Every structure is written in C-alpha cells, then in structure tokens.
Amino acid sequence: MNTTMISRWLLWGEWRAHWLQFLVALTAIGIGVAMAFSIHLINTAAFNEFSAASKSLSGQSDLQVQSRSGFFDEMLYPRLAGYPEVQLANPVLELDVTVSGKQQNRNDHRLKIIGIDMFRAMAIVPDLLGLPEEGKSLDRVASDTIFLSPAAMEWLQVQQHDHLELHAGLETITLRVAGGLVRARAGQRLAVMDIGAMQWRFQQLGVLSRIELKLDNGVNHAAFKVKLADELGDAFVVTEQTDQEKRIANMSRAYRVNLNMLALVALFTGTFLVFSTQALSVVRRRQQFALLRVLGYTRQQLLRQVVTEGLTLGVFGSVLGLALGYGVAVSAIQLLGGDLGTNFFPGVKPGIYLDPLMALLFFAVGVTVTLLGNVAPALEASRAKPALALRSGSEDMAMAKLSAPWYALVCLAIALLFTQLPPIFELPIFGYLAISLLLIGGIALMPYLTARVFVRLLRFQSDQPGAVGMLAAARLAHAPNQSAIALGGILASFSLMVAMAIMVASFRISIDQWLGQVLPADLYVRTAVSGDQGGFQADAQQQIKTLSSFQRVDLFRTLHLTLDPNRPDITLFARPVDRADPRNTLPMTDDMLMPGTIPEDVMPVWISEAMVDLYGYKTGDRIRLPVGTAPNEFLVAGVWRDYGRQFGAIQMLLTDYQALTGDISVNTVAAWLQSGVTADQAIAALRQLPFGSALEISNSSDMRALSLEIFDRSFAVTYLLEIIAVVIGLMGVAASFSAQILARIKEFGMLRHIGVLRRQVLMLLAMEGGLLTVLGIVLGFLLGWAISLILVFIVNPQSFHWTMAIHMPWPWLVSVAAVLLVSAALTAVLSGRRAVSAQVIRAVREDW
Amino acid sequence: MLRKKWINPWAAVLLLILNVIGLDGLADSGRLKSVTPDYQLTFPLDYGAHEDFRIEWWYITGWLETEDRKSLGFQVTFFRYATDMNHDNPSRFAAKHLIIAHLALSDPAVGKLMHRERTVREGFGFAYSKQGDTDVKLDDWTLVRQTDGAYIVDMQDSDFGLQLTLTPAQSPLLQDQNGFSRKGPKPEQASYYYSEPHLKVSGTVFRDGKPVLVKGSAWLDHEWSTAYLDPDADGWDWVGANLDDGSALMAFQIRAKEGGKVWAYAALRDASGDMTLFDPDQVEFMPVRTWQSPHTEAVYPVEMRIRTGNIEWHLTPLMDDQELDSRQSTATVYWEGAVTLTKDRQPAGRGYLELTGYAKSLEM
16 A cells, blocks of 8 residues: 555545534635635725726826815916926816715715816827717817716716706706716716816816826926926925825725735634644544554654645635635625725726736635644644554643743733834734734633633632532643633634724724714705815805804815825815814814913914824924915914824814915805704705705714714624634634544543433533633633724724724623623534444443 | 817818708807808908808918928818807816817828827917917917918927928919809808918928928918808818919819719919819819728729819829828828829829818718
8 A cells, every 4th residue: 555545545534534624624714715815806906996097087197286285276287388398288177076965975975077178188088088979079178068987877867968967166057968988997987077168167267176297208207397396386296197106005005904904814713723623633643643653654754644634625725715705805896895885995896807826825825824724733743752642641742832831921022012113104014913913822822821720710619519510620621732722713713803893892982972072063064066165155154154043153164285295185174263272172182282372373273193193293393284375384283083084184273274365265064053943944944045955964963873874884894704703713613622522532431431421421511612612702802802902002093093992892792702602512512412422332442 | 079070171161061050050159150252351361360250271282392302292281160169158268269280291202191180279378370360379380471471380290390481472362253162052152262372382391300401382271161061062072283384273072972063163373363263064073093091991083184174184193192091089081192283194283182081981
C-alpha cells in the first residue's frame, strides 16, 4: 500500500466518520471568505461606478476651476479662455434641485441639473449632450427644455415630450423633457439644460459653478495649475482629474474601510472555527496517528497528512466562499444598492465585475487562513511521542502547548498600547489591530481562565452533594483546553456582537439626543433649490415672520465651501447663535471658550468635530475662511458635535455673514409655534402665502423619525453580520462538543458502567455546555464591552470624526445571552445523545 | 444631436426646411424678415451681417499655387444662424445666434480633403458677426473686410491653417434680379445673394506648423435669407468659377426628390461686366464620371458637363476624394471640391463644385 493511498484513505475515513464537523468547518471558512469577498465586490463595484459617474461629468478636462464658496462671476470664463495655454474652456452651472414629492428620503431627493454650452461641452464632456427628437436640434439650446438620463426619467416618472415642474427659489418653472441623455451611466440620475436657459430659469444669472479647461498640447499641467491658482488667488481652487478622484475616494473611504474590517472579522471567526475543528480532530486521533508512526509513518508524512487535510478543506471552503460571495454581492446590490442602503453612493447602479486576480487573492487568503488554523495541531501531531500518545487520556496534555497565558497577556498589553496610537492615513488602523489583538488574547487566555474558574467552582461545590454538577465542574476544571476551544467560538462571536450592539445603541441614542438639540424648532421651512442664492429674499422672510402662527422664527443661510480641493466640501451655517453661551443653540462639546469670553471685535465661528480632525483647527485659533469678497479672519470659539456631515461643518453668526457678503437671502426658516396653534394650522397658514406651494415644510418630529429610520437602514448590514457571527459561533459549539463527546465515549461508557444513568450523562453534558456558555457569555461580554469602547472612542472618531457617549442596550444583550445559553446547552445535549446511545460495554471494552 | 447640415450653405437651407419650417411653420415668431424682390442692396452696409434673417453666410473658395507651382484648393465659410429663440433671456449665454465656421484644404499630395468645423454661440466676444461691413469671428478664426475692400482670413487649427489676403479686382456681382436670387418656383423661395469673383489671393498656408507662401484666385459668396428651399428638394449641384478670360460663371440646380430638377440658374459675367442670365430650362448638369467614396460609399458625379444656353463646360476635379465626411462631429456628408473647367476642350478656368444630397441615406 503506498502512502498516497493511505493518505486518501485516512482522509476519507475521517471525513466520512465526522462529516458534520467537516461540513461545519467547510461552511465556516466558506462564510468567512464569502463575507469578505462579497463586501470587497460590492465596495469595488459601487466605488468604481460612482467615480466613473463622477468622471463622466467632468469628462476629458485637464483642469477644473471652482470657487471656494460654490459659485462665481461668469466673467472669469472669457478671462480663462483667453489664456494662450488654454485650448478650450467649458463653463458649467450645476445645481442640485429639490424635487417636490421626493422628500421622504432626506439624502436622496435631489436632481442634479447641469447647465452646459453644448458647443463647448462637446469636446470635453460629449456624454452630457442630450438627444433631442429628430429634427428638433435647437431644443438643445432652448430655454424651456431639459434632457434627462434614463434613471432620472424613471425616478421622476416622465417621458420625452412630458412637462416637468421644478421649483427655483419660490417660483415654479415648467420645462419640457426634450430628450434623453443616452450615454449616462446606469442608475445615474442626471439632467442637462442649456447654460443660458438654466441661468435664467433658475435665477442664477451671471454665475457659474465651475470651468473645465482643456490645455494645449505641450503645456505642463502641473506648472500651469500652479500659475493659474496663483493668479486667481485664494477665492478659487484649481484641480486636476486626479484631485477629483482623491476627493471621491476620501468621501467614502471611511465607510468602505469599516465595512472591509467587518468582513475581515467574519473571515477571522471562520478561521478560528477551522482551527478549533482541526485541533480537536487531531487531538482525537492521537492514538491513530501514533499507531501510524509505530507502523513506520515518518513525522514528515504525518505532518503532510494533516496539512493535506487542512489544504483540502481550505480549497473547497474557499471555492464555496467565492461562489457564495459572488451570489451575495449580486443579490445585495440588486436589493439594497451599491452602498447597501446607506446613501454613500447616491444614484448609482453598479454591476458586479469579477476580477479573476482578486478572486484568486481571496481564494489564497481563504486557503492560507485555513492552513494557519491547521499548522499548530499538525505540528503537535507530528511531534508527539508515539508511545505516550498511544495511551488514553493524553489529549488534554497535548493541547497544553496551545495555551500560553503570557502570550495572551502580551496580546492584551499590545492591544492596550494600540488604543493610544493616532490614526494612519485618517483610518483607525491601530483601533482595528487592537480589536483583533483583544480577541486573540482573550481567546488565548481562555484555557487558563476556564481552569481557574472551574477549579474554584469545584472547591465551592465539593461541600454540597450533587455528583453530576461535580463531574461537570471537574471536567471543565481539569481539561480546560478542550473546553476552551469550544468556548473560543462563543467568545469570539458573542463579544463581537456585544461590541457592535453597544456601539450601535450608543450611536443611535447619541443621534437621537443630538437631533433633539439641533432641531429645537417645531417646523423647518425650506425652498426647493439650492444655488448661489438662498431661496427666501427679504420680503418672503418678512411675510413668514409676520405670520401669527409663530412665536419665534430663526433664519438659516447654508452654503458649501471648498477649503481643501482634495476633500469634499464643508457646510457653512450662518444663523443666530447665542454668542454668550453657544450651548443654548448648538450641541457643544466641552471644548469651547468660556461663556462670555469672546471679544466683541472678532467674528466667532463654531466648528464641528470633523473640522478639528481634518483641518487641524482648535478652539481659540484664528482662521481664515472664504466668506465674503475676500477671505476673512474668524475666531474658533468652540467645537460642536455633528453627526450629519462627516466632512466638516462650521456655524457662524448670520449677522456677520450678511455684513461680510451683503447676501441677505436665507435657505431655511426654523419656526416655533405660538401656543395653541397646531403644526397643521401653521402649515396651512404657510401654504396660504403667495409662494406657499413652492415651500418644503418639515415637522421636526418627522425629521427625527426619518433620520433614525435612515440610521437603522444604514446599520442593517451590521445586524446581518452580527447574526452571521452568532451562527458561526453556535456552529463552533456544536462542532467542538460533538468532537469532544466522541472522544469521550470511553468516559461515558465508564460512567454508565459504574451506575450513572443515561439521563444523568445527558444532564452532565447540558451542565458542561451551560456552564461553559455562561463563562463564555460573561467573558464575551467583558471582551465585547472593551471592544465597544474601542469602536466608540477610537474607530468612530477616527473614521467619521464624531464622538458619542456609551449607552448599554441591556434588554437586547440579556435576551441574546439567554438565547445563546439555551442553544449551547441544547447543542451539547443533542451532540451527546449519540455518545450515550448504546453499546456501553463495547465502548468501555474498546480500549482497556 | 444637433444636425449641423448647415455647415454647407445649401445643407443649412435643407435643415431649415426640414427642421423649422416643416414642423413649426414659416416665420413663426414674426421676428425674422422675409426676402422680397424690391430690396436694393447697398454697400458697404450689405457686406455686414443681417441679423433679421435666419441664415447668412460668407463663403470663399479658390485655387492656390505654392512657390514650387503646386496647386491647392481651399474653402472657408462663416455662417450666422438665428435660433429665433431666447429673446427674453437676459443671460449672456442665451443662444440667440450661432456662428458656424468651416475650413477645408484640398491637396492632391495628401489625396483627401483636410477639414475642420466649429460652432459657437454668439456671446462674451468669442463669436460674432458684425453689422456694417464683413467682420466675423469664431474664437481665433476671423474674416474681416478692410476699408480698402480686401478681405483678411485668419483660420488656423492644430495641423493646418490659412492666413490669406483677398483683394477684389472686379465689382460685386449681384446674382439674379439685382441680388434677389430665386431658388424655386414660388416667389418666396429666394435669398439675397451677391458674389465677388476674381479675388486676388496672397498669403500663407500652414501645414503641420510650417508656413508655405501661396498666391491664387478666389470666389466669395455672401447670401442671406430666412427660408427658401422647396420641400421637394433632394440635393443640389453648384459651381462657381473664375474663368481665364476674366469672366465669372455661377450655376446651380436643385434636384427634385422624384428626379429632375426643382429649379436651376446660371449667370455668366464677362470681364467688361456684361451679365448673361440663364433660365431654369437653359441650365443642365450632366454627369460624366462618378466616384464612389471609400469612406461613406456614396457615389458622386465628380466629373460633370454643364450646359448654360449654348455653351457646354466640362468640369474635372483636382482630385477625386474631396468628400467632406464629418459624421463624427456634425453628421454631414457632401462633396466640395476644386475643379478645372474646359470649354470646347480648351482650358477655360478654375472653380469649385459642390455636390450635396448624395449620401443622404447614410445620414439617417
């Protein structure tokens, strides 16, 4: 008989006898790879599609010129076109217009309208040229026409020739859908108008959003960019295509990286499960291997045997995982969209592209982690002295090598150290490393802790009668390694779940409280378009103020500023703020100037936490912002908490803003109801105004509900991952118990032989399972709590630039713990039934 | 897509018929004027733009000779097109007039036509056509008539271009009835139309950035109208030629969709200024040899016999491939080429032949 045959025969024999464990290990590695691979696929697809869609808007331009404050005078266009280096200048006016009746989704109710001069755009962004009806060419330069992408037509439910009503400020304008944008990307929601028509109809006369430049051949882009930026001054930013890409990548990076980390956690849990299955299987077969050694098998052959097992498992599991991951990615994108319902990539409908190289990489990762889980048991199996290993009861000793408390303590110590380190590339890399080290250390510490805890328990129990309880405790106390492996699965999944649950609950409660602070008024009234002008001019503001329904009315002017061309825009709010004590207006953090200490002659601004992280502003700093005709100096008077805008936001006094810019229009009116007036009555009164139909009126309680709904949807994926982690953990319990119980058949036979009832053996198993799970839950809770601290105080501030307070979701945690406890005990009993079924005598006789 | 068939004067008119009149009715806004026979052309005023009319063009073709006596053909056209829209729009971008320009160079050594087109809306000083005298601009392409009557053309693109001075040697030739040029059986199917034949050309042709000095003779047409083509029109054949004896010949026929012709016209002015006009039935275009385009598979009668009254002219192209295939940018395909004329087998002169409507099936 040659070794290959023996090897194959051993493999088959093992798997046939323990097909359930094999299946569980296969599934675990499969799910791990599938999660990681599908999240990678979805992220890549969504990101690529989003950046392709964004790129299709800027087309073939070499440089883009934008104003830091959003809009600028159109006379820059002839000036730029006059540069000898410039071959073509393409003026663009871009507005995100609110579509009435689409406000139920707060992040997703806007239609992007791009105003172009088709004769200039043709050479730079040909995809933006609308396709009019045959013979109606001039529709492309007409003042009453709009061209819509297929996705926009579907969204607005209009066709070519239909009329579309949009709001510009307080006016309603009707446009004719003259045709389609056939080259828009799938799902890209986009409209194009003639630039002159758009300036006129949307009341943006004389302004542009950006100018795209195509440079003459031979002009050094970088040098010209510097020259131009220099000549245009501080109020403008000049960007290249690569800057655009950076900006887009920056926008969604934190989200993508965090999702990838979750996927890696799933892979990690899968690896751990493979490790426990393999370890137990090797330990169980010590005698078998020893026999083979005695019969002439060399160490290398044995090692190869175990590694082959792991390799086979890894290959099948990874292939399964790739297939599963692809399927999950495709259906998730169809059901939830490329951003999994979070609106990080709005209006994008990506297709999954299977990159063979990446598939190969994930396959390799799957096989490698499986092998890693296999190496320690394999080494142990090959090193064991055959004579010793042939004897029964040496299994737990064999595991001793795997449990080294010092190594666990080192992991925990490094984890602690890592929590003190700053982010790398604005990502909480050390935070994630700390989490994995905590997990590894915690699991590695398990055997030691199990032994300590159950030895204690045994001593405590020995005073009282109860053979079964004593037996269970004795088993757990004196063979801690095997128990610990079973425990490891529960520990890993439960602690991750606890961590996620605490984090999500903390986040949700913080957001809820925050919403109460930032939405103090009863009604919020907006106009339908955002552009250079806030929709409410002085007379409209006056008309609302004089309504008898309201006791107080606050005016808000919001606009976007570009402080760093590589980053997404920040939001500027100009509004009344209590200068003496901003806590009366804003959700301030503790980081602020003492109330009443702001000098009279400076203009204060209050910055969101993201501004501190991203731009390095600190309380007490004097900063320059592009507000007004030239950049002006402001004093940072404090930091406030903002969950709404992770790219940064600044609040300033409306009076300062109006003095600097002369712009007296506002975007939003916050109104407090007069006592005795209901919201409906107030809304009716607003609708009675001459411009009433163009108003977008929201109730603050609706806005809160809507925000929380969006929050819950964003975390839907997290809940899914949690459930998967728990299922993997339970599978681990089932696998390790059934493995252990088979190994302990002799023990049970012996117990039956000395008069222990079958019922009692099952009870013993249930108690073992239960005790173990209780320990797992307690430790898992501690570990999870520690991880949640890292998530709340490190990962969140570092990736999204906001802080929050810890809140414990006790009911949820307790019920999950109870479910876990019951299912673990049940799993232990079910796995044990086979062991105590019959042939007690034979089981005893087998080895003695 | 904006089908800029108006790149070519006649094509522009076809566009007008199909797109505007055919669907929206003639002079729908009431803002644009119609062409009437009683108008007296006055110069220099009528050298300039006529913004009250829908379409207007300055069209120059000619033969050039390099210092080493190689022949080249060139064509330069500027159009002004009134969109008849956006009158109330105060935006500087409001598209009230479009300026379209076209540059083409025929060089037998290259074997095919080199050409460029541009379209820009009037505004911001990038593009305009001024009133009072010829002064048209499209980005850095310009056509200006100086006070001494000479035209300065400056049109350069990335790989070729022209800088030419065209000096008149004869007075303007008012076509048809004192510049009122009929284009069909109905009286309103007409344009205002004058030509300046025998323009003396000197200047520079640029090829891949290298200047080449040239001399030659050119022909200018200036024509404006609001609407005039018969709905039955299928395409047209046109020729304008400077004859060696100092006389000038212009002839065209508008072909009917069902065969035959909708209208035809020819004028021959001798060196002393005597004009001979020919009625539609005295003008006949007869294909001699056809050439099939390898680019579009359209078949053009590139060699023609043209009969005006008792005279028969034989037209031979400078080269066969003078097809203007701009489907990528403007969806227009036609043949516009330098030709030599012979009469009774004797060299008679040189001019330009334009053949449109032959590749129509490809455009749809």
